[in-house]
Amino acid sequence: MSFLVVEGLVVGYGEARVLHGVDLSVAEGEICAILGPNGAGKTTLLRALSGMVRARGVIRLGGTALTGRPPDAVARLGVAHVPEGRGTFMPLTVEENLRLGAFVRRGGREVEDDLDRVCSWFPPLRDRLGQVAGSLSGGEQQMLALGRALMLRPKVLLLDEPSLGLAPLVTRELFRIVQAINQEERTTVVVVEQNAHLALGVARQAHVLETGRIVLSGTAERIRADEQVAQSYLGYRV
């Protein structure tokens, strides 16, 4: 049932330990939100999932062990990571950025169709295919990052703070698209987000990470109703 399984995940940078045994399981086709304050280890958790940092413990994707694999191998297995800071290839064109998302796929008809599909999700990108990616606005760059990730036809999409630095309207639109993609393609999504309102609005399951440990897990409704979460992340009392 569980598609993405994490057990006893431990990550440290040098002496400093960031994650102290994280357990997590995400069902296929669901959106899972990871909430938590700054410095809780949310970004590190995603980086461990995609192989960008060394981790001990178990990470399994549909029965395949991911732990210890380098990021390029994890990408080949169908995990697309939109990193903190969006990971744009600034000097390259928008189209080149998107095509790089499909780098590990064999080119041809399907990739061309997907390029078209991504452009229909993010119309501003279609008008800027030949433009240098560094010239895009923050919102467009976030669209580009998401589009690049989708070009992999990922089994799992890892999103790191998609709302960071974006206007509320743009952010809402992005989350709406993520939800639509999740429903249409049955893509499993793990989203790390400080904006708990937004994340809980689209997620089915949610987990609260604090100082490297999951302190609360449950359905989005349950987490939303939790008094502690409400106070810490939603800014009101239940």
Place this chain on the structure above:
Amino acid sequence: MAGFLQQVVEGLGAGAVYASLALALVLIYQFTGIVNFAQGELAMFSAYVAWQAMAAGLPFWAALALTLAVSFAGGMLIERIVIRLVEGAPELTLVIVTVGLFIFVNAAAGWIWTFLIKDFPNPFPRGALEVGGVSVGFSTLGVLGVVALVMGLLYLLFQHTKIGLGMRAVAANPDSARLVGIRVGRTLALGWGLAATVGAVSGVLVAPLLFLEPNMMGGVLIYAFAAATLGGFDSPAGAVAGGVIVGVAETLAGAYVPAVGSDLKIGVPLAIILGVLLVRPRGLFGRAVVERA
């Protein structure tokens, strides 16, 4: 006027050679952020490989093909064995490592082939084309043609192939390149192989103009540094333009500035490097590095 144009033509020929080595420098800098002081020595070593192949009886063009293949493999090997160890190290470490490589390759060439100068055949026919009182040597035309060809091939590789796109992605953002599934280590090795191959072309072009000996690229390297600095260390097209400008400037200064003459010509690239660093550090075609605070 004809005399002046003649000097310009000579300068273009020299500049094309500097451009090819500058191109190799820029390739490696783009991929790894390393200024490879050993680039000239690798080119010299490649020229010796060509000389050895010809001494064994191969015709020039076959020897060239073999040399390019050996250089490509050698460049990749150096990246895998030496550079990999210091990847991400502070700049000073990288400088020391490439300077060490410079000394090692220079000494290895001396050890294998001795420091006695060797004659290296010119692949282009003798003679010259007379155009309006200016004589353009076939050798000069040949050098310009080869460098243009190398430029063209690199352009095709980078702009129109998937491997090229992957290489540009690695140069632009290695972390992100990993995340889209590019094998960054292999790509870096490929970049070194490619740079060594381009450098080999410049070595083979230089050898007939000078004489083949282990120290022959020393001066050329300085001109190539001037070319890369002038053009912008992150711009291949700039490196070529820079090379041509440096070549012409050097020749004209040698011919028309009595104080420079042929003895002080080496001062010209140094003056260019200094001038560019003072006035426009990113070079003519380079991008200024802008980072948000």
